[in-house]
Every structure is written in structure tokens, then in C-alpha cells.
Amino acid sequence: MKKLVGSAEILVSRAGEDRDFRERLLASPRETIEKEFGVTLAGDHEIHVHQETYNATHLVLPPPGKLSEAEREAAKTGAASLEFLRKTMYDPAPPLRPPAVERTTPGERAAASGDLAAAGRESIRRGLDFLGSTVDENGAWSCIRFNIADPNIPRHFERPPFVSALCVLALECSEEPQAKALCAATENYLVDTIEFPGLWRYYRHLPPDLDSTALCSLVIAAHPWIFLERNFPPILANRDEAGRFMTWVLAEDEPDVVSRFRIEADPVVNANVIAYLGDRPETADAQRWLETLVAEDGVDGSSKWYPDAVAIYYAIARAMVRAPTALERLRPILADRILELHAGQEGFGNILQTALAVSALYNVGSLERIDAKCETERIVSSQREDGSWPELLAFGDQELKWGTVGQIGHGAEAVTSAFCIEALERLVEILKAG
Incomplete structure (x- = not known):
């Protein structure tokens, strides 16, 4: 496995060998870095390069x-209480809306359709119009937290950076102007919520987590902290003895209510971290673990946070694209595992599962193995008049009970819609090529 040298290491090494480069880096760090790597860094973030001498030492603080001492303490202890839940709740969410009614089967509609690619493109634009009306002006995406077992327990909106990053990563494949505008707005929101040296929290009253950190880092890769890999050390330090990445970035004095999470290595979290860190020696153990899970058909029940196998396969397939050469041995096996989930007229399950399966198959180069017309019709026909797709369980805590609140699930029409748009972009590409 090839060792990837970090961008900061490259700069220091080059400056040690090339005096002219050193002088340019000291005088114009942003311009020099952008020229060296062919990138455009985030525009409003200053970069300073300091040179130590034999009689001057620089200590960088x-x-x-961003959190007060009281908030930091709450991040350690608040997860055990209902007060913690109240603090993370926003406005009450409306009741779950029923899905759109389908009057014919996808196969019948596919046979009768004319230009499915055009219909898919129109569906994408309607979906983006809906998202434009729901995403906050500051770029934050809303998700709904609900009780999986009891729909009568009140539902509430939440706006964690993780959800915004998750949805924007799905939209990045779209060349539609509105998709690009949504992505740009969300990038600004993620910059506003970053904590040094490049970590994010799902809630302000929880510790930072690697799931949020990996996805947010992928979205704002041009931020200097991310580009210069400032958050690599705390991420790499957050591995268990088997080399798998743990979800929570915890201080050593965390109380038992939180520290028990530290033993948990989630396959989706590990896939997301690999997508960000790339194919390097430090991710080799996590890659082998995921390869074994998939090869031995052991993903069912392996994730604490993600409800079904297709969500895990989707994350792994995304990592294969984001981190070329990582998990490459899984490519043919992963396609077979995804296709095993297809159940004839029922497809891959609900419309969110279908969208995830379509995009995962595209990412492993096997989308031609399914009926693109049928799946396009399935997704288009499930879209509501307002351009949305139905709220479905996207992720959630499938095991723990939070007192009287019960099992917590997370999903939103906007979340489902983002993944359906991603899937339609992939399907339209295949339809136009075929």
C-alpha cells in the first residue's frame, strides 16, 4: 500500500530543498500553495508561514x-439526561406525510414512457426547487428526530452539521446551478461550525465525532485546516486496538455514560473516515475489517447508527470513489452484495434504499446490471407534487434507550430528496449514454 505524503510535509520538504520556493512561501503563502497543488483555498481564511531561526522559536497556540467551560462539561455529562435532549431540539416537526400514490408498476410505466432521461432531469430540477425552499439561508439542512417505536412521541427538527454534509455530498454530482448554489451555501455553514483543528459535533452537547468530521472535511476540502491535514492527528489517535476508527473523539476523563461508546467501531463511520484519509497505512486495518465484513456477508447488525445493509454498502462504495485504490478488492463483491438486495417488483426496498443502491452500484461501476428505466420510473413516480420525496429512516441509534424518549431515528424529506436526486443523476447519465 502506497504511503501518501501530506500536503504540509510536501511544503516543508520542498522549502528545505528550494530556497526560491521557501522565499515565495514566506512572502505569499496562499498563492504559493495554490500554485504548488493546483487548488483554490477558501477565500477568507488567512495563511501565515513562520520560519524559525537558531535564535528565535515560534510557539503556535x-x-x-467555541464552547464555554459549562458547555464543554455538558458535552461530557449531558448525553445521559432528558435536559440534553431538550437543549438539542429546535421547533416541533409536523406529522409524517404519506408517500405519493403509485397507480401502475414501474415496469408498466417504463414500457409506456417516452424520454425517460428528460423526465428524470425534470424530476431532479423539481427536487432541487423543493430543497431550495427547505434549506436554511445559512446553508444548514434540517433533519427530524423521531421515536422509531412510538410515532406519538413528539417529533423535532435538528440541524447538525453532519446532516448538511451528508446531503451535500450526494448533491455534488449534479451540475444543476441550484445544486451548486446549495452546496456553496452549505460549505459556508460547515466552516462556521468547525472546531480546531478540524472537528465537528453532531450536537453541541456531545463530544466531537468522526462521522461528522470525515463528511464535513470532505465537503470543505479547500479549507486550509483540512487541506493541510490539521485534523489527521486526532482522527488517527481515535482507533481501537484492532486499528478501527471509533465514533467519538473523547477526552480521557469522559464519564461512563459516554466512554462506553468508545469501544464501538461502526462500518459506515470507518468507511467515511477512509474516504477522507485515503488509502494509507493508517487506514489499512479498517479497510481489512470492512473487506471481511462484506466478503463474509456480515454487515447485518454490524452498525449501531445505520439501519440496513444498503446504507453500509453505499458508504463503502462512496469511499472507493473518494479514496482511489482504497477497498478496491471489494468492487466485484460489493456489486454482488447490493444486487442480492433486489427483490423483483419490490426493487431494493423503500425509495431511499433504492436511491442508495443505485448510487452505490454506479460508484462500483455496475449500474448497467439493473434496469435503469425501471429504477428511474420508480424514483420519479414516488416524487410528490411539491418536488419532495418522503421522509424515511436514514440513520439512528438502533440499540440504546434514552430514558422515556425511546429509540431515536433520524430522517427528513430533504434527506431522502438529496439521495433521490443523486440516484437520478446517475440513472439519467446511463439512459442518455444507452
Whole structure:
């Protein structure tokens, strides 16, 4: 496995060998870095390069934390209480809306359709119009937290950075102007919520987590902290003895209510971290673990946070695209595993599962193995008049009970819609090529 040298290491090494480059890096760090790597860094973030001498030493202090001392303490202890849940709730969410009614089967509609690619493109634009009306002006995406077992327990909106990053990564494949505008707005929101040296929290009253950190880092890859890999050390330090990445980035003095999470290595979290860190020696153990899970058909029940196998396969397939050469041995096996989930007229399950399966198959180069017309019709026909797709369980805590609140699930029409748009972009590409 090839060792990837970090961008900061490259700069220091080059400056040590090339005096002219050193002088340019000291005088114009942003321009020099952008020219060296062919990138455009985030525009409003200053970059300073300091040179130590034999009689001058520079001690660089991190920025002050964004949380107060009381908030930091709450992040350690609040997860056990209902007060914690109240603090993370926003406005009450409306009741779950029923899905769109389908009057014919996908196969019948596919046979009767004319230009399915055009219909798919129109569906994408309607979906983006819906998202434009629901995403906050500051770029934050809303998700709904609900009780899996009891729909009568009140539902509430939440706006964690993780959800925004998750949805924007799905939209990045679209060349539609509105998709690009949504992505740009969300990038700004993720910059506003970053904590040094490049970590994010799902809630302000929880510790930072690697799921949020990996996805947010992928979205704002041009931010200097991310581009210069400032968050690599805390991520790499958050592995268990088997080399798998743990979900929570915890201080050593965390109380038992939180520290028990530390033993958990989630396959989706590990796939997301691999997508960000890439194919390097430090991710080799996590890659082998995921390869074994998939090869031995052991993903069912392996994830604490993600409800079904297709969500796990989707994350692994995305990692294969985001981190070329990582998990490459899984490509043919992963396609077979995804196709095993297809159940004839029922497809891959609900419309969110279908969208995830379509995009995962595209990412492993096997989308031609399914009926693109049928799946396009399935997704288009499930879209509501307002351009949305139905709210479905996207992720959630499938095991723990939070007192009287019960099992917590997360999903939203906007989340389902983002994944359906991604799938339609892939399907339209195949339809136009065929």
C-alpha cells in the first residue's frame, strides 16, 4: 500500500530543498500553495508561514474553543439526561406525510414512457426547487428526530452539521446551478461550525465525532485546516486496538455514560473516515475489517447508527470513489452484495434504499446490471407534487434507550430528496449514454 505524503510535509520538504520556493512561501503563502497543488483555498481564511531561526522559536497556540467551560462539561455529562435532549431540539416537526400514490408498476410505466432521461432531469430540477425552499439561508439542512417505536412521541427538527454534509455530498454530482448554489451555501455553514483543528459535533452537547468530521472535511476540502491535514492527528489517535476508527473523539476523563461508546467501531463511520484519509497505512486495518465484513456477508447488525445493509454498502462504495485504490478488492463483491438486495417488483426496498443502491452500484461501476428505466420510473413516480420525496429512516441509534424518549431515528424529506436526486443523476447519465 502506497504511503501518501501530506500536503504540509510536501511544503516543508520542498522549502528545505528550494530556497526560491521557501522565499515565495514566506512572502505569499496562499498563492504559493495554490500554485504548488493546483487548488483554490477558501477565500477568507488567512495563511501565515513562520520560519524559525537558531535564535528565535515560534510557539503556535490553538484558537480559543467555541464552547464555554459549562458547555464543554455538558458535552461530557449531558448525553445521559432528558435536559440534553431538550437543549438539542429546535421547533416541533409536523406529522409524517404519506408517500405519493403509485397507480401502475414501474415496469408498466417504463414500457409506456417516452424520454425517460428528460423526465428524470425534470424530476431532479423539481427536487432541487423543493430543497431550495427547505434549506436554511445559512446553508444548514434540517433533519427530524423521531421515536422509531412510538410515532406519538413528539417529533423535532435538528440541524447538525453532519446532516448538511451528508446531503451535500450526494448533491455534488449534479451540475444543476441550484445544486451548486446549495452546496456553496452549505460549505459556508460547515466552516462556521468547525472546531480546531478540524472537528465537528453532531450536537453541541456531545463530544466531537468522526462521522461528522470525515463528511464535513470532505465537503470543505479547500479549507486550509483540512487541506493541510490539521485534523489527521486526532482522527488517527481515535482507533481501537484492532486499528478501527471509533465514533467519538473523547477526552480521557469522559464519564461512563459516554466512554462506553468508545469501544464501538461502526462500518459506515470507518468507511467515511477512509474516504477522507485515503488509502494509507493508517487506514489499512479498517479497510481489512470492512473487506471481511462484506466478503463474509456480515454487515447485518454490524452498525449501531445505520439501519440496513444498503446504507453500509453505499458508504463503502462512496469511499472507493473518494479514496482511489482504497477497498478496491471489494468492487466485484460489493456489486454482488447490493444486487442480492433486489427483490423483483419490490426493487431494493423503500425509495431511499433504492436511491442508495443505485448510487452505490454506479460508484462500483455496475449500474448497467439493473434496469435503469425501471429504477428511474420508480424514483420519479414516488416524487410528490411539491418536488419532495418522503421522509424515511436514514440513520439512528438502533440499540440504546434514552430514558422515556425511546429509540431515536433520524430522517427528513430533504434527506431522502438529496439521495433521490443523486440516484437520478446517475440513472439519467446511463439512459442518455444507452
